[in-house]
Amino acid sequence: MLKRNLLKSLIGVVSVVALTTVAFAADPVKIVYIGKNTGNPYFDSITGGFKDACKSLGCDFEFVAPATAEATSQIPFIEAQVQRGVKVIGIAPNSPDALNQVFDAARAKGILVLTVNGDITKNESHRDATILPTNFDIVGHDQVEMVGSLIGYEGEIAILSATTEAPDQNKWIVGMKETLAKDPKYAKMKLVATVYGDDQPEKSTTEMEALLSNFPNLKGVIAPTTVGIAAAAQVVQGRKIADKVHVTGLGLPSEMRPFIKDGTVKAFQLWSPYNEGWLAVHFAKGVLDGKVKNEVGGKFDVPNLGTITINPGNSINTQSALTTFDAKNIDEYKF
Amino acid sequence: MKSLGTTFLRREAGIVVMIVLFCLVVGAVKPQFLTLNSLRIIFLLVPLIMIGAMGQMLVIVARHVDLSIGSILGLTAMASGMMFRFHPEIWWQLGFALSIGSGALLGLFNGLLITLFRLPAIIVTLGTLNLYRGITFIMSDAKQIDRQYVPTALKEMSQDSPIFGIPWIIFMSFGIATLTYWFSMHTRIGREVFALGSNPTAAPLRGINVSKVTLTVFTISGALSGLAGIMYASRWGFVNPSNTGNGFEFQVIAAVVIGGVSINGGLGTALGTVLGVLLLGCVAAALPLLGIPGTTQNAIYGAVILVALLIDRLVRKQGQRQNVARAAA
Numbered sequence: 073m074l075k076r077n078l079l080k081s082l083i084g085v086v087s088v089v090a091l092t093t094v095a096f097a098a099d100p101v102k103i104v105y106i107g108k109n110t111g112n113p114y115f116d117s118i119t120g121g122f123k124d125a126c127k128s129l130g131c132d133f134e135f136v137a138p139a140t141a142e143a144t145s146q147i148p149f150i151e152a153q154v155q156r157g158v159k160v161i162g163i164a165p166n167s168p169d170a171l172n173q174v175f176d177a178a179r180a181k182g183i184l185v186l187t188v189n190g191d192i193t194k195n196e197s198h199r200d201a202t203i204l205p206t207n208f209d210i211v212g213h214d215q216v217e218m219v220g221s222l223i224g225y226e227g228e229i230a231i232l233s234a235t236t237e238a239p240d241q242n243k244w245i246v247g248m249k250e251t252l253a254k255d256p257k258y259a260k261m262k263l264v265a266t267v268y269g270d271d272q273p274e275k276s277t278t279e280m281e282a283l284l285s286n287f288p289n290l291k292g293v294i295a296p297t298t299v300g301i302a303a304a305a306q307v308v309q310g311r312k313i314a315d316k317v318h319v320t321g322l323g324l325p326s327e328m329r330p331f332i333k334d335g336t337v338k339a340f341q342l343w344s345p346y347n348e349g350w351l352a353v354h355f356a357k358g359v360l361d362g363k364v365k366n367e368v369g370g371k372f373d374v375p376n377l378g379t380i381t382i383n384p385g386n387s388i389n390t391q392s393a394l395t396t397f398d399a400k401n402i403d404e405y406k407f
Numbered sequence: 408m409k410s411l412g413t414t415f416l417r418r419e420a421g422i423v424v425m426i427v428l429f430c431l432v433v434g435a436v437k438p439q440f441l442t443l444n445s446l447r448i449i450f451l452l453v454p455l456i457m458i459g460a461m462g463q464m465l466v467i468v469a470r471h472v473d474l475s476i477g478s479i480l481g482l483t484a485m486a487s488g489m490m491f492r493f494h495p496e497i498w499w500q501l502g503f504a505l506s507i508g509s510g511a512l513l514g515l516f517n518g519l520l521i522t523l524f525r526l527p528a529i530i531v532t533l534g535t536l537n538l539y540r541g542i543t544f545i546m547s548d549a550k551q552i553d554r555q556y557v558p559t560a561l562k563e564m565s566q567d568s569p570i571f572g573i574p575w576i577i578f579m580s581f582g583i584a585t586l587t588y589w590f591s592m593h594t595r596i597g598r599e600v601f602a603l604g605s606n607p608t609a610a611p612l613r614g615i616n617v618s619k620v621t622l623t624v625f626t627i628s629g630a631l632s633g634l635a636g637i638m639y640a641s642r643w644g645f646v647n648p649s650n651t652g653n654g655f656e657f658q659v660i661a662a663v664v665i666g667g668v669s670i671n672g673g674l675g676t677a678l679g680t681v682l683g684v685l686l687l688g689c690v691a692a693a694l695p696l697l698g699i700p701g702t703t704q705n706a707i708y709g710a711v712i713l714v715a716l717l718i719d720r721l722v723r724k725q726g727q728r729q730n731v732a733r734a735a736a
Binding site: 111139267 | 437439440444445448452540544547549550551553554555566643644645647648649650691692694695696698700701702
């Protein structure tokens, strides 16, 4: 290294000298986060956490994402980042199995591969750890409790989901159905339909309109997807029936704020995407520096989040339960 | 000439029959489909497609195609969205001027590439489909314009109006359809679009300025996509760099072709196109109402488009045979 620096200084290019001085001081760890697709406001918040943590820990951060959320569209991005010499790849995987090989290749070069905000279920051995916003096993239950509390635990409810094959959505829907079937607290609530708006506003709107036409006694709708909940709220707002049909689900405060303010939606839930990025960087830097051991049961401290435990399957959660947003607290959240 | 008139009417009558039959069948299963409320849902679903379809109809009649309209919609919606976000003090109505104006320029650019370099429209607009979408990402830094930035008055245009509470955007879409009818039937350049499409080789010999007609149809298509762009912000209350307008071209081209516009150019009417748009709107509104599972809706939607095209083709063949028979007699 020194020899090369001497050689370069001999050439006498001022800029090169400046560059090598920086390289000498500390080679900043390069961290990349690969999103599902560009233009998805949800990832702005995760990226914000990555950026701030990288600023405070002194690493070099980049966000990239393919134009479309197809199964294989992330592969060239991963390959390019490996070429660039990143030390950490954080990724929201678009497929549970299409990325296995390219992950293996990256890890063979000593790169830490973390799935952030979504895991490669059944292929966990191809990544080092996963950072999920909350325990996805309890999301279904919490959403049923949310809608139950809004409708007085009695009456017809429906689910407006994203696409039919979305793994997280389906996991939560199973959780909702199990909760409704088993817990006597929800015995008087009846799930009348599960429909899919494909995360398009047009389709979500027609599905929501159809729910209202087909089930005139509908009292609650759970839309566990950011596009769906906004579309459902817009329909309810347009029809002025917020007192009869309660829309809730998982939404972004930035998108839902107007509906909370005018009373169309009383409350909805989510986690903090920001904290996922924040935690991912602290974890990764700790592992690279040898301060954190990536093993089940291991504990480490993250500023603002407290002590975090590595759960079975090298799974790390940023929070134990969903955050509920309502008129009282929505202005505290800036994402 | 009289027989030509009847073929036109026959084609449009065919679509009307299809719409009525479809609605009756759906209504038999789900009576709530035959209510004013359904009509409202359908009419709120189609305005953007109808406006895009009017421009596309002219382009296809001129024997071209414009695949870039969805990206023009996205870019022009984003341009206004960013104006709303970063300059909320500006009079919001200027969003219409900005979106329509920028849409016209993007359409003109398509037309210039096609006429100056004699490139096929399908290739040029396939290129600008990606180019315009890419520019949308660059200028927005891939950030969505959230609901809170879109002016309330603009959003209300999709919800209400003083005239029986029928939202403004519905009037606007039918207004554009009427204007297109007038343009295509009663203006010199409108008729030249048909002349060019029915025989591109003969058109210049008859003194038609082919470049001018081509530039006109693409500029109109771009401007109308721009209008659809600002209406997207009104209807859905947000602008997203990747979703907004994505796939719009397919919905629009399907509606235009179902509406009896010949993909070989020279044939098509504004009325037929309106009916094609309405048929697609009925289908889109009916599928979820019938409780058809999400997994099969796409396949059925596609099948309905094909069936509509086949019926249209059969009706047209029948009509031609009768005309030939009449001419022979």
